[in-house]
Amino acid sequence: MGEYGLKVTIDEDSGFCFGVVYAIDMAEEILAEDGYLYCLGDIVHNDEEVERLKAKGLRIIEHDVLKTLHNEKVLIRAHGEAPETYRTALENNITLIDASCPVVLKLQNRIKVSHDARENILIFGKHGHAEVIGLQGQTNKEALVFQDIAELDNVDLPQQITLYSQTTKSMAKFYSVKDTLIAKGYEVKANDTICRQVSNRDKELPKFVTRFNKIVFVSGKKSSNGKVLFEVCRGHNPDTYFVSSTDELHPEMFSPDDTIGICGATSTPMWLMQQVKNRLESY
Structure with a gap:
């Protein structure tokens, strides 16, 4: 416990939605077997999670690179793809690992x-x-x-x-x-x-954020859902900070004995919210 004595709670309902969990589980299984896997676009709109998976062998490619690949496996992430992606895969004998969200x-x-x-x-x-x-x-x-x-x-x-x-x-x-x-x-x-899993968070978050005097909302800058949920938090608790990593936290943002709630987008990994909690508790 740091000298500030901050009381920090992570929102149990925050973190990956099932579509993202499904895509990441699938990627990790193949990476463990093959040592590498191509993924079309960022697997999730969170740079920290993308870096973690890249270290395990995930190779992020864009559509122009897809056209040049042959006889490879390529993951389609939760966001889904247009029909022409499937046509390209057929022409180039690419095995698509389809993790499109249902x-x-x-x-x-x-x-x-x-x-x-x-x-x-x-x-x-x-x-x-x-x-x-x-x-x-x-x-x-x-x-x-x-x-x-x-x-x-x-x-x-x-x-x-x-x-x-x-x-x-x-x-x-x-x-x-x-x-x-x-x-x-x-x-x-x-x-x-x-998606009801996303819209239900709109309903649940106000109950969570009003229990604390400050909120740290953890999300990638590219996450659409992050922008929506951050506004929900801020609407119910004006003392809400948006951070993408622990580097963006500073002791002067907080006061001794603050109660702090941590929540995040459907693309925010739980390990990152845990890192934020650890950092806050060290102040």
Whole structure:
């Protein structure tokens, strides 16, 4: 115990969602057997966890490198992939280790069915996000992606719209987008495909963060879900700090006898939250 005597508690419900656990377990099994494994894009939006797996032999590649590989194994992470990735793999005799999250796969399928039925698809999601690229790929890149309702102001939208959402978006924002479109006179068929494991954290976190006088939210900077959950924490406890590693913690952020809650994104490993706890307790 450091001289500050900080009382630190980790949120039991924080940490990897099942999609990420599944992908990482699969990667670790193959790494233990083969000594190396290619992964298309960062396996998880957390640099510390990516570095841990790279040290075990994970090789992160992008799509341009995939096209040059032959007769190899390549992992598809939880975010899922567009159809052309599967075509490339077939052509190059690549064995795909498919760890796409079942929630994402179900959504991909629903979007494909809507597209085949010639519906006008809007996807509420982050531009360039891995999951969103996979979703848009189901529509031959014809679906319109927007991450902010203002982007639609000068767009000539059809009268009938089918609305989908990236699985890690905030439910409140999704429903406010739907209501705004309906208020503007559009006919909206809204498909709430937000992952309940993520949206339930929106509900659970407020109860957790109000028990402490300070919160340390641990997440990678690239995590969409991290941004959403950080805002939830800050909304219920203004004394919330966002950190990606223990290097970003400093004693002057805290006062003696503070009670501190640690929580994180669905892409934050438990070992990293434990490191943060150890650092705080050493002050």
